[in-house]
Amino acid sequence: MSTPDQSPTGQSGPHIGQTDTRRLRVFRYKRGDGRERFDEFEVPVGPQTTVLDALRWIQLHRDPTLTLRHSCMHASCGTCGLQVDSREELACVCAIQDHGAEIMVEPLANLPILTDLVVQMEGFFARFPHEHPIIRSSEPPPDVEHGDPMEAHHAEVLLHHRHRAAPLGADFMRLEDCIECGLCLSACPVASTSHEYVGPAALAAAERLLEEPRGVRRDDVLAWASRPEGVWRCHIGFECTQACPTDAIPAERIMALRRELTFAHHGHEERER
Amino acid sequence: MSDTALNQPSASPAASELPGTAERSAPGPVHHKGPGPAESGWVDPRRRGLGGRALALHRITGLVIVFYLYLHLAVLSMLLIGRSAWSSFLGLVTAKSFLALEVVLIGAVLFHGLNGIRVALVGSGIAVSRERAMFWAGTGIGIAAICFAALHVMGALS
Numbered sequence: 001m002s003t004p005d006q007s008p009t010g011q012s013g014p015h016i017g018q019t020d021t022r023r024l025r026v027f028r029y030k031r032g033d034g035r036e037r038f039d040e041f042e043v044p045v046g047p048q049t050t051v052l053d054a055l056r057w058i059q060l061h062r063d064p065t066l067t068l069r070h071s072c073m074h075a076s077c078g079t080c081g082l083q084v085d086s087r088e089e090l091a092c093v094c095a096i097q098d099h100g101a102e103i104m105v106e107p108l109a110n111l112p113i114l115t116d117l118v119v120q121m122e123g124f125f126a127r128f129p130h131e132h133p134i135i136r137s138s139e140p141p142p143d144v145e146h147g148d149p150m151e152a153h154h155a156e157v158l159l160h161h162r163h164r165a166a167p168l169g170a171d172f173m174r175l176e177d178c179i180e181c182g183l184c185l186s187a188c189p190v191a192s193t194s195h196e197y198v199g200p201a202a203l204a205a206a207e208r209l210l211e212e213p214r215g216v217r218r219d220d221v222l223a224w225a226s227r228p229e230g231v232w233r234c235h236i237g238f239e240c241t242q243a244c245p246t247d248a249i250p251a252e253r254i255m256a257l258r259r260e261l262t263f264a265h266h267g268h269e270e271r272e273r
Numbered sequence: 274m275s276d277t278a279l280n281q282p283s284a285s286p287a288a289s290e291l292p293g294t295a296e297r298s299a300p301g302p303v304h305h306k307g308p309g310p311a312e313s314g315w316v317d318p319r320r321r322g323l324g325g326r327a328l329a330l331h332r333i334t335g336l337v338i339v340f341y342l343y344l345h346l347a348v349l350s351m352l353l354i355g356r357s358a359w360s361s362f363l364g365l366v367t368a369k370s371f372l373a374l375e376v377v378l379i380g381a382v383l384f385h386g387l388n389g390i391r392v393a394l395v396g397s398g399i400a401v402s403r404e405r406a407m408f409w410a411g412t413g414i415g416i417a418a419i420c421f422a423a424l425h426v427m428g429a430l431s
Contacts, residue, residue, distance in 0.1 A: 027304075029301065029302065031296050031297050031299065031301060032293055032296030032297065036302060083304075086306065086319065086320040087320070106304060107304050108304070109303075109304045109305045109306050109314075110303060110304075110305060110311075111303065111304075112300050112301045112302070112303050113301035113302055113303070113304055114301055115301070119304075120300075120301065187322075187325075189306075189314065189315040189321065189325050189328055189329075190315075192305045192306065192311045192312070192314040192315070193311070193312045193314070193315060234396075235328050235392075236324070236328070236392050236395055236396055236404075237321075237322075237324040237325040237327070237328040238322070238323075238324035238404065238405075239321065239322050239324055239325045242322045242324065251324075251401075252401050252402070255395055255396065255398045255401040256398055256401070258396060258397060258398050259397060259398020259399070259401075260398070262397050262398060263397075263398070
């Protein structure tokens with residue numbers, strides 16, 4: 001654990017320019033308090049300090065009631081999404097040194113706040129296409145008896161977990177690059193004006209279904225995407241792609257859906273006539 | 274009544290009766306960008322990238338053009354009043370300050386039109402990967418066009 005004089009990453013010492021202090025203005029809200037406010041904290045930082053490091057330092061040394069959500073610490077889980085200086089970031093990979101002397105930290109926009117920096121993600125996941133489940137069977141496992149021994153071992157593990165997951169009715173959750181962090185929904189200028197808009201992540205998931213339908217009917221996906229609160233609500237700001245930490249390119253996927261609806265799908269209907 | 278009986282709760286309260294339950298179950302506020310109501314968040318350019326700012330400017334220039342349309346109709350209705358009213362109005366609109374407003378209007382039309390072409394193409398799934406290049410190309414064409422328009426309107430070319 002770092003001491004109060006050490007930076008959150010444990011960097012300290014006489015090296016001029018390596019340890020610094022930054023003022024973090026942190027959004028605070030507790031249910032029942034009624035009012036939102038910003039608290040200011042002076043935090044010692046080093047060259048490698050991230051915003052998440054700084055927030056955890058505040059928890060340990062200044063205010064244990066500060067609530068935030070994080071898990072993997074390396075941009076894989078998507079749980080530590082925040083607004084840092086009003087731009088969407090994953091706190092675990094957001095370097096403090098890239099920001100100024102005063103850094104504003106806020107929760108994600110367009111989702112209800114549970115407490116402090118934690119938002120309720122239920123509404124985010126509820127936007128995904130229910131009719132066309134994202135949870136679906138993965139690729140068939142490799143040949144256990146005749147294939148590579150290491151692959152065979154992995155296949156056995158795979159089958160074991162599939163057996164355990166069976167009661168849930170699902171095998172694996174797949175959306176390739178998307179880590180479902182909600183940054184795109186927070187950055188989207190349309191999502192703040194229309195709560196019905198399903199948002200970039202859900203539409204990108206639908207487009208991913210078109211790429212690899214795995215039994216899902218393409219027409220159903222397109223019908224879902226072309227609803228009034230679907231692809232046509234996007235106003236082409238490309239903020240979602242800019243905010244996306246994993247290059248899932250949600251805006252480009254929304255445009256691909258539109259292209260499919262405008263040209264390919266229309267042509268398909270014409271041929272059916 | 275014995276002390277033991279006094280200290281015992283009559284019955285364990287249901288979860289919904291615990292203090293603070295109502296406050297905790299109430300939905301929290303939804304944070305949004307920009308001052309004012311959430312619906313106006315798109316207006317604030319400070320918290321946006323290039324695409325978001327282009328969207329905001331596209332909407333604002335659209336409103337400017339619609340406002341000008343009604344203003345134009347109102348001005349044309351002065352013809353109904355007579356020649357003298359129209360002549361005095363011409364004196365106003367040929368003033369340099371008014372002509373400068375006309376340049377602003379041309380700028381709004383240029384931005385809205387050029388960005389509209391980009392939005393229409395990208396929104397149909399055409400040249401999506403070139404959307405940023407199209408924005409800057411449109412901006413360059415727009416700047417050149419508005420410079421020419423400004424010189425022309427202000428009479429520098431005649």
